[in-house]
Amino acid sequence: MSDHIGAQARSTGVVDMTQAADFAWTQLRVYTPYTSREKVCKDLGGLAPDCLKDAPPSVPEGKYLLVFINEGKEAQYVFHSRRNGNFQTSTGVLVLQRDAAVFEVLPTKSPHQGDAIYLQVRAQARP
Known part of the structure; x- marks a missing residue:
């Protein structure tokens, strides 16, 4: 997935992220390097009940941790x-809804x- 994100950034x-993550999810949380499992799980709370079991011990220096949450029922942890x-x-932590x-x-x-490559959240169009 990380390579797909990089390819999108370089080409367009x-x-x-809806194109990069081709599975069901409603919210994305991005954790910075050096974030511990304990901090991730505390932040996620009830959104990821199996966090202490499933999340990596920490986020390495050269990576981000992308956590895709599906309706608060399950979470997928992906290094970027x-x-x-x-x-x-x-x-x-950066918290974004799917849209x-x-x-x-x-x-x-x-x-x-x-x-x-530096990525910034696109400003939402205002009516």
Whole structure:
């Protein structure tokens, strides 16, 4: 899935998570590197009753943890490599409903960033 996200970002400049995750889910939570299982499970609470059993021990340095929740009945835990996109968030977790889980690639501002991809949640159109 991580490679699919990276391919979308590189080819179109937009990542639609409904296309990247081809299974049933209603909410996406993105956890940053170094987040522990305990923090993930505390945040998820009743949305993922088997979290302590199913979630990885922690999120490695070069990855994000994507947690896809389906109606609070089940959760799927997927690692995403930072080489396929860095999610821009000001907190340790990004929470999005399925219909809002679309990201735009931010232009790189410095040559030091190389071919790094930065993903920002697409602003929702306002009526």
